[in-house]
Amino acid sequence: MPIDYLPILVMVVVVVAFAAIALTLSSLTGPRHPTAAKLEPYESGMPPFGSARRRISIKYYLTAVLFILFDIEIIFFYPWAVLFRQLKLFGLVEMGVFVLILLIGYVYVWRKGGFNWD
Amino acid sequence: MPILVPDINLRIIAPALIVTVTAIVVLLGELVTPAERKRWLGYLSIAGLVVAAFAAFSLWGANASGFSGMVVADNFGLFLTLTIALSAALSILLSIPFIHAHEIDQGEYYVLLLASVAGMIVMATATDLIVIFLGLELLSLPLYILAAFQREDTRSLEAGIKYFLLGAFSSAFFLYGIALVFGATGTTNLAKIAASLAQSAGSPMLSIGVGLLMVGFAFKVALVPFHWWTPDVYDGAPTTVTAFMSVAVKAAAFGAFFRTFQFALPALALDWRAVAAVLAVLTMTLGNVAALLQSNVKRMLAYSSIAHAGYILIALVAMSANGLSSALFYLLAYTVTNLGAFGAVIALSDGARERLEIKDFAGAAREHPLVALALTICLLSLAGFPPFAGFVGKFLIFGAAVETGWAWLAVIGVLNSLVSVYFYLRPVVQMYMSEPAEGWSGIRVAPLVALALLIAVISVIALGVFPAPAIALAAGGLIR
Amino acid sequence: MLTSQFLTYVAFFVLSAIALIGAFLAVTLRNLVRAALGLILSFMGVAGIYFVLEAEFVAIVQVIIYIGAISVLILFAIMLTRGLMTSAASTQNSQWIGAAFVGMLMFAVLFFVAITTNWPLAQPHTISDLIPRLGADLVTTYLLPFEAVSLLLLAALIGAIVIARE
Numbered sequence: 001m002p003i004d005y006l007p008i009l010v011m012v013v014v015v016v017a018f019a020a021i022a023l024t025l026s027s028l029t030g031p032r033h034p035t036a037a038k039l040e041p042y043e044s045g046m047p048p049f050g051s052a053r054r055r056i057s058i059k060y061y062l063t064a065v066l067f068i069l070f071d072i073e074i075i076f077f078y079p080w081a082v083l084f085r086q087l088k089l090f091g092l093v094e095m096g097v098f099v100l101i102l103l104i105g106y107v108y109v110w111r112k113g114g115f116n117w118d
Numbered sequence: 119m120p121i122l123v124p125d126i127n128l129r130i131i132a133p134a135l136i137v138t139v140t141a142i143v144v145l146l147g148e149l150v151t152p153a154e155r156k157r158w159l160g161y162l163s164i165a166g167l168v169v170a171a172f173a174a175f176s177l178w179g180a181n182a183s184g185f186s187g188m189v190v191a192d193n194f195g196l197f198l199t200l201t202i203a204l205s206a207a208l209s210i211l212l213s214i215p216f217i218h219a220h221e222i223d224q225g226e227y228y229v230l231l232l233a234s235v236a237g238m239i240v241m242a243t244a245t246d247l248i249v250i251f252l253g254l255e256l257l258s259l260p261l262y263i264l265a266a267f268q269r270e271d272t273r274s275l276e277a278g279i280k281y282f283l284l285g286a287f288s289s290a291f292f293l294y295g296i297a298l299v300f301g302a303t304g305t306t307n308l309a310k311i312a313a314s315l316a317q318s319a320g321s322p323m324l325s326i327g328v329g330l331l332m333v334g335f336a337f338k339v340a341l342v343p344f345h346w347w348t349p350d351v352y353d354g355a356p357t358t359v360t361a362f363m364s365v366a367v368k369a370a371a372f373g374a375f376f377r378t379f380q381f382a383l384p385a386l387a388l389d390w391r392a393v394a395a396v397l398a399v400l401t402m403t404l405g406n407v408a409a410l411l412q413s414n415v416k417r418m419l420a421y422s423s424i425a426h427a428g429y430i431l432i433a434l435v436a437m438s439a440n441g442l443s444s445a446l447f448y449l450l451a452y453t454v455t456n457l458g459a460f461g462a463v464i465a466l467s468d469g470a471r472e473r474l475e476i477k478d479f480a481g482a483a484r485e486h487p488l489v490a491l492a493l494t495i496c497l498l499s500l501a502g503f504p505p506f507a508g509f510v511g512k513f514l515i516f517g518a519a520v521e522t523g524w525a526w527l528a529v530i531g532v533l534n535s536l537v538s539v540y541f542y543l544r545p546v547v548q549m550y551m552s553e554p555a556e557g558w559s560g561i562r563v564a565p566l567v568a569l570a571l572l573i574a575v576i577s578v579i580a581l582g583v584f585p586a587p588a589i590a591l592a593a594g595g596l597i598r
Numbered sequence: 599m600l601t602s603q604f605l606t607y608v609a610f611f612v613l614s615a616i617a618l619i620g621a622f623l624a625v626t627l628r629n630l631v632r633a634a635l636g637l638i639l640s641f642m643g644v645a646g647i648y649f650v651l652e653a654e655f656v657a658i659v660q661v662i663i664y665i666g667a668i669s670v671l672i673l674f675a676i677m678l679t680r681g682l683m684t685s686a687a688s689t690q691n692s693q694w695i696g697a698a699f700v701g702m703l704m705f706a707v708l709f710f711v712a713i714t715t716n717w718p719l720a721q722p723h724t725i726s727d728l729i730p731r732l733g734a735d736l737v738t739t740y741l742l743p744f745e746a747v748s749l750l751l752l753a754a755l756i757g758a759i760v761i762a763r764e
Contacts (some may be wrong), residue, residue, distance in 0.1 A: 003602040005649060009609070056677045058762055064671040065758040069751050071667045075659055076747065079733030086730075087737055090124060094737045094745070101748040104142055105755040111149045112759050124738045131742070138749060145756065185742040226760050233753040240746060252746045259750065263757035278761075298711065322714045326707055 062114055073102055127184030130191035132173040133199050134239040140166025141232035148225025156223045160214040163228040167207045167235070174199040187307050188246045195243035197446050197592055198373040202242065202366050205453045206235045208570045209362035212461050215564035216358045219470045222267055230260035231362065238370035247296045247306040247331075250374045254292065254338065257370055258285045261363055265355040277354025284337065284347040292334025298327025308382035315385035328386055331378060332393065338371040339427045342400040349408075352420035357472060360416060361460030364423045365453040372430055372449060380437055387437060395435045395527055401428030402534040409541045415463055415474050418541060419456070422500060425538060426452055429515055432527050436518040439593070444514035446592035451507035451581050455499040458574030462493035465563045465571060479545050481554025489563060490549045492575045499578045501542040502535045507581035514589070610650050617643025628688070630676045638669045652720075655729055 080087070080095055109115065128135060143166075144159050151159060174196045183190040210228065217223040237256025244250045262285060266278025300306050302324035303314040315324075336344040352360045379390055405425030412418040430452075433445035466473050466482055466489055473479065483490040499506035512535060516528040581588055620643055623636030641664045648657035736744050 003605060005609075006605070055679070056674070058678055060674045061671070061678055062758060062762045064667070064674045065762070066755070068663070068667040068671055069755055069758075071663055072751060073748075075662065076736070076744070079655070079729050079736060081733075083730045083733035087734070091737045094124070094741060097745060098748045101142070101745075101752050102755075104145065105752040108145055108149065109755060109759060112763070114759055124741045126741070186739045188740075188742045224760070226756055229756060230753065230760070233749065233756075236749065246743075248740070248743050249746070252743050252750065256746060256750050256753065259757060260753050263760055266761065269761075301715070323711045326711050 059117060066109065066114065069105075070102075073099075125184055125186045127182065130177065130180065130182050130184045131189055131240075131243075132177065133170040133196075133203070134236050134243070136166060136170040136173055137203075137232050137236045137239065140170075141229050141236065144225055144232065145229045148229065151225060153223075156225060157214050157218065159225040159228050160210050163232055164207050164210050166232065167203045167210075170239075171200055171203040171207075174203070183245065187309060188249045189240070189243045190245045191243060193591070194377070194442065194446065195373065198242035198369050198449070199239050201369045201446075201450045201453050202235055202238045204450075205362060205366040205369065205457060206231060208454075208457045208461070208574060209358055209366075211566045211570035211573075212361060212457070212464055213358040214566050216356070216464055216567075217267075219467075220268060220356065221470070222269075222356070227264070227267060230264050234258075234260040234264070235366070238366055241370045242373035244374060245308045245377070247299065247308070247311075247378070250378065251289075251292060251296060253370070253374070254334075255289065257367065258289070258338075261285075261359070261367070264359045265351055265363075267359065268356050271354075273354040274356060275354075277351045280347050281351045281355075288334050288337030288344070291330050291337070295327045295330030295332075295334055298323050298330065300327075302327060308378060311382040312384065315383065320386060325386070325389065328383060328390060329393075332390065335371060335375040335378075336397065339368050339375065339430075340424050341397050341427055341431065342404045342424065345401070345405075345424050348424055349417050349420040352423070353414065353416045357416065357460060357464055357467075357474075360420075361457055361464075364419065364460070365449075365456050368423070368427060368430070369449045369453065372427075372434075372445065376434055376442060376445060379434060380442065384437075391435050391437060394431055395524065398428045398431040398435060398527060399530055401425065401431060402531060403428075406534050406537045406541075409538065412541070413476055415476055415479075415545065418476070419459060422538070422542070423456065425534065426456075426500075428534070429512060429531055432519050432524070432531055433515045435524055435527060436515075436522045438518055438522050440514070440521060441518040443589065443592040444511070444518045447514055447581075447585070447589055448511035450588060450592075451499070451511040451578075454574045454577035454581065455496050455506070455508055458492060458496035458571060458578055459500065461567060461571040461574055462489050462496060465489045465567045466493075466561070468561050476545050476548055479548040480552035482549040484554055485561070486563065489571070492571050493549070494546050495575055495578055497542040497546055499582065501539045503539075505579070505582045507578045507585075510582055510585040510589075606650060610647065613643050613646035613650060615643075616640075617647065619643075631673065634669065634672050634676060637672065638665055641665045641669065652723070655732060 076098065077095070080091065084091065140163060144163055147159050147162065148156075177191045177196055178193060180191045181193070210231065213227065213231075214223075217227055234257045237253045237258070237260070239253075241250055241253030241257060244253055262278055262282040265281045266275050268274035296306060299311065302321050303311045305311055305314065333344065335341075337347075340348040352364060355363070379394075383390065402425050405421050405423075405428055409418050409421035409425065412421060426448075430445050430448055433441040433448065435441075436444075463472075463474070466479065466486065482493075495506060499508035502508050502512045504510075512531070516531055519525065519528040519531070617640050620636045620638070620640030624633045624640060627633040627636060641660065645657050645660040645665065648654070648660055
């Protein structure tokens with residue numbers, strides 16, 4: 001029943017309210033003395049350099065695509081794993097075939113250097 | 119909760135299984151094959167397709183279904199399987215020298231082509247909308263990549279992107295249609311849909327769902343007004359890929375189209391037959407008229423393939439056993455004819471430099487009389503001249519339409535065939551009547567291309583002169 | 599019971615509003631990165647609607663695949679394309695009137711279906727018996743589609759390497 005999610009809804013409301021109140025209060029009550037250094041974007045203490053709108057390498061794209069594919073594979077694992085014991089041997093063999101086909105893809109990507117960064 | 123034991127029947131999916139295993143072996147072979155031996159991966163792929171064809175033949179008459187009613191090995195599906203395997207094997211014969219000349223000879227080409235073939239076979243033998251959808255995706259996805267396989271050529275990339283975007287769009291329509299049909303009937307199984315509709319009246323949800331299914335199929339087989347992607351994709355994709363998808367996709371998608379509509383949705387036939395008749399008229403007419411205006415052979419053949427989809431749709435409108443077998447025969451005839459035409463175009467190209475404008479064909483008959491003759495035979499067959507395969511195909515389809523009371527549709531089909539004669543003969547006139555253009559000297563036809571061309575032309579003539587055996591095979595296609 | 603139903607309605611309308619606002623931002627914002635963020639907002643709204651419809655597994659898939667993975671891919675694709683990153687090209691082209699017409703037509707048709715259909719109610723269930731049933735169906739009735747999916751993923755994998763290889 002959707003009503004079972006009421007606690008989650010309550011939590012969402014509390015979290016949003018907390019964030020909003022904390023930010024509003026600190027911006028209303030905190031002292032404000034802006035200087036050039038303070039207005040710089042915070043980059044883990046490093047001085048920022050270059051444009052944020054640089055073009056990134058196509059390697060990220062390959063990584064993201066591989067991530068999606070294996071992500072989808074894992075989704076299929078979940079309902080199978082819940083029932084793993086009742087599915088006996090045939091369930092294992094079927095999932096084995098499913099994984100084997102993707103494993104071949106994995107070997108292919110590996111040998112083609114899809115995981116190499118340089 | 120009791121758990122059923124799965125209904126595994128590997129025998130009836132043997133053709134698709136063999137193609138899949140071949141694809142995986144070729145993929146692993148690609149990793150260990152040195153660059154100069156890549157052509158062996160092509161030979162291996164053809165061997166796999168031949169074995170798959172034998173497997174399909176050994177299943178002839180089995181009429182078995184399996185995997186909980188998801189797929190069936192009936193003669194209708196097996197005939198299409200054979201057609202698809204033949205088109206793939208001929209395409210690979212054309213491809214081996216072609217991709218070498220264009221410096222794209224990578225094993226992935228064959229792997230993707232075989233994966234697409236596996237999807238086509240699944241689609242042609244599926245009896246459940248979910249499996250039809252997965253077959254559709256499995257045949258389409260590799261073709262998007264293959265269309266863009268000439269990565270150095272921006273037109274090839276454009277073809278890939280256009281095909282992908284419109285293909286994804288049409289998949290969405292198809293999936294929405296499946297959802298609505300499921301909502302209306304409570305099942306995705308074709309037999310159960312038919313049973314459910316035999317008992318209860320239709321609903322708006324069902325009609326809209328069926329309409330969306332039709333839109334999805336119409337996109338894939340390129341029916342007007344869902345054909346806009348076809349000329350650009352066929353033009354930009356590597357010529358061998360164009361040759362393959364112009365025939366094999368039609369065989370697979372029309373197979374599922376016929377099975378879904380004629381078998382699962384006879385209850386709504388009054389509605390969808392009228393819509394299909396309108397689409398057939400639009401598709402034939404627009405395809406042929408637009409083909410008249412083309413100066414590029416690939417674009418002309420693209421519009422011609424749209425027109426041929428219109429002719430095949432007439433067989434669906436007929437909705438009879440003869441309609442079904444005529445469509446099967448037509449798909450086979452169109453496959454060998456169109457592959458022959460593309461094969462001749464590839465044979466006349468000069469290495470990586472292709473001759474794609476019709477005026478470039480001037481004088482080809484003097485330089486390459488046999489190739490010119492082959493192209494002439496294929497174009498005459500496409501136009502529907504006897505004694506070639508295309509004539510018998512059109513004769514059967516128009517006959518099926520007249521038998522079922524759709525004579526006016528057959529008349530429009532005949533008129534369209536007359537229009538098409540003009541543009542099919544234009545390259546022929548160029549080849550035989552014009553003075554040779556520059557640059558013919560030193561062109562050698564690759565032996566594999568010659569072999570593919572020979573097989574295609576012999577089939578075109580054989581199917582035209584002795585059509586009876588093929589018609590008999592097509593007629594056995596009991597649909598279930 | 600009445601409050602439960604009322605709250606469900608409220609949740610549905612709020613989530614629908616989130617999905618629609620996100621979709622609207624995605625198609626109207628000129629900066630593509632912001633448009634992609636709008637799309638993610640829309641995905642979230644849709645995931646919430648799945649929860650309200652008691653399709654928990656689909657909802658979780660929506661969160662993991664669409665919000666978790668596809669959004670990242672879309673953002674990467676924008677960031678690795680030089681022109682798209684900074685472009686502020688108009689989101690409308692000459693075909694927008696036709697597209698709007700087809701979109702409205704599609705909406706009208708589906709709206710008609712929605713109001714004319716006598717929707718059957720699903721049996722009450724809990725997530726703890728839904729997922730095992732899904733798992734059982736996946737390896738029995740839907741075995742063939744299940745294995746076909748892995749082949750589809752393999753083809754996609756090869757395609758990604760072929761297209762993105764340097």
